[in-house]
Amino acid sequence: MKENNNKEDSNSESQVNYINQLREFVRLLALKAETDDKMSSEILDILLKTDPERGISDEEIEGITGYRQSDVRKVLRLLYDARLATYRRGKHPETGATRYYWYIDMRSVGLAIIRRKKAVLEKLKSRLIYENNNEFYKCPKDNTRYTFDDAFEYDFICPKCGSMLELDTNEQYIDILKRRISLLEEEIKQDENKVFGS
Ligand SMILES: [Zn+2]
Structure with missing residues (x-):
């Protein structure tokens, strides 16, 4: 029992550690790409809160943050190229046009950090x-x-x-x-x- 608790503690601790490393990684990526690092970290935070089963579209991120879709896409592209974020294709609920739903796959984040x-x-x-x-x-x-x-x-x-x-x-x-x-x-x-x- 006690062992289990310890294991859980150290798991959540390492999860926090991972997310901090991810934040730092994204900050450096943004600096290197001369993209606003505050915007990048805000978008990262939204993605971290997004259910990977659903994902979130650039339009929805625009709606939450107020950043222009073209800027949002630039950040998503940056995260995608570093293999931190990925997407699945879906349909826009109203227009039926193809939409991309972005999410963070923690396993690929782990690999990218390694x-x-x-x-x-x-x-x-x-x-x-x-x-x-x-x-x-x-x-x-x-x-x-x-x-x-x-x-x-x-x-x-x-x-x-x-x-x-x-x-x-x-x-x-x-x-x-x-x-x-x-x-x-x-x-x-x-x-x-x-x-x-x-
Ligand atoms: Zn000298």
């Missing part, structure tokens, strides 16, 4: 390889960092301020990278268990 984390993981890993394989120099005044090749090119003198460059030990940075990589790997494993079932 995909995004894996892309970050790859970047961290190649950064780690880069840090391990290179020697770095640093300006003691402005902290600008140079690779050995660049530092050599500048005769070990900072091109910004003329200070002598110093060897930068990157062990601490390497440790941080390693820690972030293992945390992210652990997170991805947990997310995969959630999406695919453990």
Whole structure:
């Protein structure tokens, strides 16, 4: 009994965590696409409240938010391209014209979040390889960092301020990278268990 309760608690907790990650994801998508991020998050919230069995049309979203249908469609397209939102085809209740009813499929959200984390993981890993394989120099005044090749090119003198460059030990940075990589790997494993079932 007690175990069951704990399990439920941690499930709803991870659900909240998922939705927060989804919000952050959408915010970044909107920024990247230069779409209003406030509008995007409002539309996301409506979709999150929408019954996936029914979905919601762009016209209905316009009616709720007051945003123009063309803007609503832009956001829906953004969510669709990131495989966060999807639609089913239906008929307009009055005109009978084809309508698209949008909804969020939490399983595909899970997959999209995993995909995004894996892309970050790859970047961290190649950064780690880069840090391990290179020697770095640093300006003691402005902290600008140079690779050995660049530092050599500048005769070990900072091109910004003329200070002598110093060897930068990157062990601490390497440790941080390693820690972030293992945390992210652990997170991805947990997310995969959630999406695919453990
Ligand atoms: Zn400098």
